[in-house]
C-alpha cells in the first residue's frame with residue numbers, strides 16, 4: 001500500500017513539473033507534432049499501427065524528461081543530442097547511417113515492424129521530432145557508434161563493467177532474476193510479462209498469437225544493453241536504484257523468455273554472445289520461435 005502511494009505521488013509531481021511546450025511555427029511545427037504523436041502512440045497511430053506487430057510505443061524505451069517531452073530523460077534512451085550524432089558510422093552495417101535509417105532500425109527490431117518506414121510520412125515526422133528535441137546541442141560525430149554523446153559514456157562504462165559478470169552467469173542468476181521480477185516489476189508488467197493498458201509488455205504473445213514486445217534482434221534483447229537500460233530507467237520513477245547484479249539478473253530472466261525473432265539473431269545467439277547456454281541458464285529447453 002505504502003509503495004503504491006509513493007509511486008502515485010511521484011507520478012503526480014512529475015506531471016505538475018511539465019510545462020507548456022512551444023513548437024516551431026508552420027508546417028515544420030505540424031510535422032514535429034505529428035512525429036511526437038507517432039512516437040507516443042506507435043502501435044495505435046493510423047500511420048503506423050498496421051506496420052508494427054508489437055504492442056509497444058517508442059516512448060516506452062525513450063522516456064520523458066522533466067520538460068514532459070518524450071525522449072528528454074537524462075538517462076539511457078534520451079534523444080537529446082541524438083540528431084547531432086548523425087550521419088553516424090554504424091558497425092552493424094559497416095557504413096554511414098542517417099538518423100531516419102537509425103529510427104527505421106529501431107522501428108523494425110525494437111517494435112517488430114513489418115515494413116520499413118524510410119521516407120514515409122511517419123519516418124519523416126519522427127526524424128523531425130527527434131531533431132527538434134536535439135535543438136541547441138552540439139554536432140558531435142561519435143566514433144563509438146550511432147548514439148547521442150549524452151549517453152555514450154554511461155553505455156560504454158556500464159557495459160564494460162557488466163560484461164564479465166554476465167559471462168559468469170548460471171541458472172542461479174536466472175532464478176534470482178525471476179524472484180526480483182516478481183518482487184519489483186510484476187506489479188506493473190504482469191507476472192507473465194504481458195503488461196496492460198498502462199504498462200508495456202516485456203515478452204510473449206497475446207491470445208491471437210501476436211508477439212507483444214521487442215524482438216530478439218533488437219538492442220534491448222542483448223543482455224548487456226538491457227541490463228544498462230533497466231538500471232538506468234526502472235522501476236519506473238526509481239531510476240538507478242538497482243545494483244549491477246540485480247539489473248543483470250533481471251536482464252537474464254527477461255531476455256530468456258519467448259519473443260519474436262527476425263532471422264538474424266535469436267534468443268539462443270544472444271546468450272551465446274556471452275558464452276552462455278540458454279537451456280542451462282533457464283534450467284529447461286526453450287522453444288525458439290520465428
Ligand code: HEC
Pocket residue numbers: 007056059060061063064181184185186187188189198199200201202213214220230234235236250
Ligand atoms: C510503477 C510501474 C512499473 C514498475 C514497478 C516497473 N515498470 Fe518497467 N515500465 C513501466 C512503464 C509505464 C514503462 C513505459 C514508460 C513510458 O512509456 O513512459 C516501462 C517500460 C519498461 C521497459 C521498456 C519497454 C518494454 O516493454 O520492453 C522495460 C524493459 C521495463 N520497463 C522493465 C522493468 C523492470 C525490469 C522492472 C523491475 C525492476 C520494471 N520495469 C518495473 C512501468 C513500470
Ligand code: HEC
Pocket residue numbers: 039042056057058059060061062078079081082102103106107110111126130146147148214218219220225229
Ligand atoms: C524496446 C525498447 C525500444 C523501443 C520500443 C524503441 N527503441 Fe529506440 N532504442 C532502444 C535502445 C536500447 C537503443 C540504444 C541502442 C544502442 O545504442 O545500442 C535505442 C536507440 C535509438 C536511437 C539512437 C539514439 C541514441 O542516441 O542512441 C534512436 C534514434 C531510436 N532508438 C529511435 C526510436 C524510435 C523512433 C522508436 C519507435 C519507432 C524506438 N526507438 C523504439 C530501445 C527501443
